[in-house]
Amino acid sequence: MPHVHELHEQHDPLLVVSLASGDFATADRDRAIAQSLIDSCGECARLHDDVVAIARSTKALPTPPRPRDFQLTPEQAAGLRPGGWRRLAAAFSAPGSIFSRQLGVGLATLGVAGLLLSSLGSISLGGLGGAASASAAPGPNAAAAPAYEAAGSQPAAALAPASPAASAAAASSQDIRTAVGGAPATESPGLDTSGGGDTGVGATDGSSGKVTPTATPRDLIALAPSPDSTRAAASSASGDGSEPSGLVVLSVVLLGAGLVVLLLRSISRRVAAR
């Protein structure tokens, strides 16, 4: 028999009520505790009997008579019958409709997963993208070419990279020629350390590597990164090629579609239940 505290205040009345409600299985340990409380404590025994008596009386409560008839008149029924929007909403919110919760959640999940995947891709490709932009400057250079031409540069300058640093490094067409020299076209002058570290705006003396401010303000304006080259640089820095951006777009579309389905379903249910 479980030990029972002498003071009634220390006893758990809910245990006694549970026993009175018949909640315990025969072998339940709590049942033994509650039973010992009733056996050894007069207050607990009275509580048990009172709860049983109240429950019995509650079951026997008389049913109050209904004040009126609740049948629907044809007018009431006509007003309640779903029509137009409500019927449409009922169709949308009905179980098995195309606006099901599973479809909405599935689409949204695919969208979130796609976004996560693309962001992970950009993180892992970010470094590579930077290196790629530094070592090779493809298409965007074409957009930058007129600027170089305006600055009176030679066509070789058109091969300069599109990244801002690289563009700045190409500030002096003379210097670029020096830096590029007979080097492969894909080699970036901006990162070419063999030419005396000519990464600045000023011109570099090919022999001494000393920087001299030869670029005119017009050159600087003309050689400032154009919007196109900036976009291209950002794109390459984030590692976004055409495929990852396609994934992002698809993910956003899926996420949006999922949210729209869930929203439509929610609205439909409310309208239908009104």
Added chain:
Amino acid sequence: MEELRSTQVVDDPIQRRDMILLERAREGDLAAFNDLVSLYQDQLFALVVRMVPDRDQASDVTQEAFFSAYRNLAGFRGGSVKSWLNRIAVNAAMDTQRARKRRPVQPYPELEDDSWQPPADEGADPVTTALTSERTRALNAALATITTDQRTAIVLFDVEGYDYQEIAEMTGVSLGTVKSRIHRGRLALRDRLADRMDLFRG
């Protein structure tokens, strides 16, 4: 799938009758729906009036529950029609009680209404009749003072005879919460009736 579930053969004759009426009501037969109303309006009002002790409000809630059932005939997902109607009524009553809590009014003037008392038995002992009447009055008054959640759980368990699991599904809470509400509600009733327990003992 839904159609199959709702029209499948039911063993219980009462449920089968209810399902036939419900299917006809779904097809637009108002008389069939009103047959369902006739069958369950007493029971539904008795349930609601214990949860919403104001009789006028309880009457409105019961009517609103039938309106809601008619509007949502297409939403019936099979099972017991009675349980479905009860669930709608319980939700409507709980909504009303929550609204009532926000703007309290005079608590339960209907307790003075004689219609709450059981009909007097011609051959019954007058003392017994008076005692029963007084006990009913005291119990109704005590029920009106406990929380709505506790009262709902106790009414569904003791008066309507639902088990814990059914109450949990009906009220949208866990099994443990239902048990807790019933136990604490019983303790609260006992506290409120402490001075009147002589009416209940023996």
